[in-house]
Amino acid sequence: MALYGPFCALSMIGGQQIRMARAALRWSIEDLSQHAGIGSRTIKRLEATDEITSANMTTILKIKSCFEYAGIEFIGSPNDRPGIRIGQRLGESDPS
Structure with a gap:
């Protein structure tokens, strides 16, 4: 745990945020599984709780x-006003 330090806390997202992000993008669990390279069973397990999970940090970082x-921009934390903000896809230019 000490290996990650403050980076670990800043990188955490919870099941509620994963569900919100999927809904915002209209992705199924299978869509997220394919995009992130994570098994659908793992995603279901992560989404089943709104708490910080004991998932492998690499798995959380892949999804995030x-x-x-x-x-998708993650705001708050799993334990303090978790949410998302819908922004521009990386690589897309601002039309203004």
């Missing part, structure tokens, strides 16, 4: 990075 690439 996949959503961020698709334009």
Whole structure:
């Protein structure tokens, strides 16, 4: 745990945020599984709780990075006003 330090706390997302992000993108569990390279059973397990899970940090980072690439910004934390903000997909230019 000490290996990650503050980075670990900043990188955590909970099941509620994963469900919100999937809904915002209209992705099924299978869609997220394919985009993130994570098994659908793992995603179901992570979504089943709103608490910080004991998942492998690499798994959480893969899911988080996949959503961020698709334009989702995570706000709050799993234990303090968790949410998402829908933004621009990475690599897309601002039309203004």
